[in-house]
Amino acid sequence: MQKKSSPVQIFLSHSAADVELVNAFENFLARALNITSESIFCSSLEGQGVKKGANFVDAIKAKAIEAKAVVALLSPAYMESPFCLAELGAAWALNTHRFPIVVPPNSFEVMQATLLGVVGVKLDDQEALTQLLEDIAEALELPAATAGVRVRAMRDFFKAWPALKEGIGKAKRVDAAIHKKALTDLAASREALDATEEDLEKAKAHIKALEDIKDPKQVAAVSKAFEDSDWEMELDKALGEINEITPEVGPKVLRLMILELLGKQSYPDLGDDYMDRAIEIDVYDPDSRSWNHSSDEMKALKKGMKQVEDVFEENENIVSGLKSQGRRYKTSDIRFWEEQLGIY
Structure with missing residues (x-):
């Protein structure tokens, strides 16, 4: 009699370009949540994705419907993949429990249009990631892992994080929101620079006037303030x-x-x-x-x-x-x- 597979608890949405990160994160997720890898659908990992011979798109849709939660690793490669974004949109529409994770060098600004009002966390923020695990466990009514197991899982993942981070590609395109913010910041910086230069010229004139007066006390006081x-x-x-x-x-x-x-x-x-x-x-x-x-x-x-x-x-x-x-x-x-x- 064929053994019945475990029901999918989590649909791990990701880009195949981030397979090393995905492998490490899936292992971390399973340990920290006290679940087996069978409970996580992950299309890039052997034995956890689409079965050989099956229609890929249909299988993705079926697993998105079956899963109780969607966890998305929003990396630069993910954001530039039309299929990943379509997969995310479908999973988002089908599922009530949504947990987006922003993968550096991406930032929250890049995610503004994608998150659609859903609060996300950054992958390198240990405190936020800990809270996310608690939220997932609560949403799925999972028995809590022991504190020691959870701590070791977090420690091992963040120990590997520097090397994993190096393997994450940078975005090839600049998001419109980022570009707009950069222009706004540049304009603000120029205004601040102009104001600083104006203040500097006033200060120089003030010091020159005091030196012309030859008042030692006043000159000393001003010099002290600037030093x-x-x-x-x-x-x-x-x-x-x-x-x-x-x-x-x-x-x-x-x-x-x-x-x-x-x-x-x-x-x-x-x-x-x-x-x-x-x-x-x-x-x-x-x-x-x-x-x-x-x-x-x-x-x-x-x-x-x-x-x-x-x-x-x-x-x-x-x-x-x-x-x-x-x-x-x-x-x-x-x-x-x-x-x-x-x-x-």
């Missing part, structure tokens, strides 16, 4: 170093790590999924219930927080500047870091 470094730029740069840690540990763990380095109590919830990654990469030891200060992530955070402190020491106007903007200015207060890094 002052841009503390906001320096602060953003220092905070940027810390923000690079966030994708690795997550915002909740980062907040707890900062509390630890501030010498304040932190209370990680070991029963919550957000601590799984911190434990897995040895940032936190669940047995001793302590933070590992020798971990790469904790060292990077310590270095980043020191750079922020240096910015405060080197710029005497930074405190008054933050006060005037109604922002926190005490680096010993966790609320300063919450505000600056967006971690709550």
Whole structure:
């Protein structure tokens, strides 16, 4: 008796030109959702596509009808393939659960006409991709994979992502929306440049007038104002170093790590999924219930927080500047870091 095949849960819409990415993503999807590859229809993968001898178009239509969800990898090759766009249109019309994924170097601007109001995510946005998995699992009423399996699936995919990204071709045509936006940005940049040049000429005239007056105090004050470094730029740069840690540990763990380095109590919830990654990469030891200060992530955070402190020491106007903007200015207060890094 012939074994009955598993019903298709997900129709993975893609371009055949992206087969390496598709193979890696399909494996990631199956692991992270706790389903088998048989539950995913993928026309480019052996055993998961159209059977030999079958009419390709009819088979695609049948699987689109059967599937409970459509996941589309919207790469440059996908957007320039008439068949892919026709396949997407048919799947979109037949299915209520639609999950578009924008594949870099594509951007959301390119997708405006294609997504038709459906909210999509970028493939290289780990946090958004995690939420997408939860949305798919909820829509299909799938039993959740264990936290460890889900974390390993995500880790393995993003470990392979740099190499996969190199294999994705760039678009051969420029989308009209992108072209229009580029022209608008260029016009705005030119206006800003003209305004800056006008301000510069006024400043030069002001300094020249002060020098002609030979008033040492006034000249010194103006010169000092022009020599002052841009503390906001320096602060953003220092905070940027810390923000690079966030994708690795997550915002909740980062907040707890900062509390630890501030010498304040932190209370990680070991029963919550957000601590799984911190434990897995040895940032936190669940047995001793302590933070590992020798971990790469904790060292990077310590270095980043020191750079922020240096910015405060080197710029005497930074405190008054933050006060005037109604922002926190005490680096010993966790609320300063919450505000600056967006971690709550």
